Amino acid sequence: MQISHNEVENYLESIQPKLSETHQRLENFALKTDFPVVGKVVGNFLSQLVLLTNSKLIFEVGSGFGYSAFWFARNLPENGKIICTDLNPKYKEMATESFLEEGISEKIEFCVGNGLTILEEQTEKFDLILLDCDKYLYPKALPIAKEKLKLGGLLVTDNILRVKKKKVPQKINPYLETYRKMLLESEEFHTTILPLKDGIGLSYKIK
Ligand SMILES: C[S@@+](CC[C@H](N)C(=O)[O-])C[C@H]1O[C@@H](n2cnc3c(N)ncnc32)[C@H](O)[C@@H]1O
Known part of the structure; x- marks a missing residue:
């Protein structure tokens, strides 16, 4: 699935803010x-979403090893917190080291599992x-995320349109399709799908 023109992708990539040494x-x-x-x-969009939603708890x-959390942390207020999770304990080690180096570890808790x-x-x-996370889990994740979001909270879904990795797409597509259908038909969320990179779902919890 072609989402945007390579020229547009390259241009957008070239105009993003500079990363810190650790983030880079x-x-x-x-x-x-x-x-x-x-x-x-x-990442830059995630960072802006923190401001737009006035998020304090993410x-x-x-x-993974904390790359997206670095983007959230850029605009998170002093009293804000991000709870990171991953199955791989090695990623926790890498992330923890990088958060420390960046001086943002007090904003982040990393749970393995x-x-x-x-x-x-x-x-x-x-x-x-x-x-x-793994895309086959998306349909299962929706009711849990709904339950754990505040009213007016935002569910952000990466890869809502596609997964680019060569090995998995055919197996994953039905899960993504089911997930999009669940979201778009849900009366509890107002959802927009943005054609950024692999597709970003923005689902605002209405009730
Ligand atoms: C696409 S990567 C995450 C990238 C990260 N959000 C970033 O942009 O820096 C997906 C990660 O999800 C992890 N994962 C897969 N299933 C998971 C689950 N059920 N719970 C927690 N992590 C999971 C994988 O180990 C992998 O590191």
Whole structure:
């Protein structure tokens, strides 16, 4: 699925704000290892969403080694917090080291395990939830995210239109289709799909 013209993608990529040395190092690592971070264009948008939604409490389902959390942290107020989750303990190590180096570790808690289970266990409700874990989990994640978002909170879904990795797309597409249908038919969310990179879902919790 072609979402936007390469020229447009390259232009957008070229106009994004400069990253700190640590954040850039994470991006370089992602490029080198072909790890699917959100990238600069979506990252900068996530950062702006913190301002637009006045978010103080953010939950990430699928944080990798903290690249997207770095973007959230840019505009998070001093008393703000991001709960990161990932299945891989090595990513927690990498992320923790980088957050420390950047001086943002007091804003971030990193839990290793199934992000959906960890989200279900949370007692607080969130201003913003980023869904970026294994895509077959998206339909299962929706009711959990709905329950754990504040009224007026925002569910942000990465890869809502496609997954670019060569090996998985055919298997994943039905899950993404089901998920989009669930969201677009839901009376509890107002959803917009933005054709940024692999598609970003913005779902505002109305009730
Ligand atoms: C696309 S990457 C996340 C990238 C990250 N959001 C970023 O842009 O920096 C997906 C991550 O989700 C993790 N993951 C997959 N299923 C998960 C689950 N059920 N709970 C937590 N993490 C999961 C994978 O280990 C992988 O690191």
